Amino acid sequence: MTTIFTKIIQGEIPCYKVAEDDNHIAFLDINPNAEGHTLCVPKQEVNKLFDLDEQAYQALMAFSRKVALALEKTISCQRIGMSVIGLEVPHVHVHLIPLHTMADATFSKKVSLTPEAFTALAAKIAAAL
Numbered sequence: 001m002t003t004i005f006t007k008i009i010q011g012e013i014p015c016y017k018v019a020e021d022d023n024h025i026a027f028l029d030i031n032p033n034a035e036g037h038t039l040c041v042p043k044q045e046v047n048k049l050f051d052l053d054e055q056a057y058q059a060l061m062a063f064s065r066k067v068a069l070a071l072e073k074t075i076s077c078q079r080i081g082m083s084v085i086g087l088e089v090p091h092v093h094v095h096l097i098p099l100h101t102m103a104d105a106t107f108s109k110k111v112s113l114t115p116e117a118f119t120a121l122a123a124k125i126a127a128a129l
Helices: 004-009 054-074 115-127
Strands: 017-020 024-028 038-042 079-083 094-099
Touching: 004 024, 004 038, 017 054, 017 115, 024 054, 024 115, 038 054, 054 079, 054 094, 054 115
Parallel strands: none
Antiparallel strands: 017 024, 024 038, 038 094, 079 094
16 A cells, blocks of 8 residues: 555655655655654655665665754754654654754654745755755
8 A cells, every 4th residue: 555655755745855865755744843853764665664675774874864964954953863663654764853852752742834934944954965
């Protein structure tokens, strides 16, 4: 079954894209824990992180690192947290979350942004890559 992330990758569902290469895409989470909360997703639809082969796993981590460094340049925060849970969408994805407190990493505190704010933020992060 095609996941929502595959539909985003194929352009069937819009996103606030931050970065993309041949094998990955990064876009802002539309229900973010903090401003700048970004998802890094391999274009290959694989359910679990450790089901990726070694090369695909390493490539996803390298792509996520590149995006995290751009987030640090863009968002004022103490650090960028990384989480891989994968229960809501059965497609590997790395959460990159600008952290101010531990509560930002709990997935219980959410922030709201307007579509214009999402668009401007995505462009700002992309420019920092």
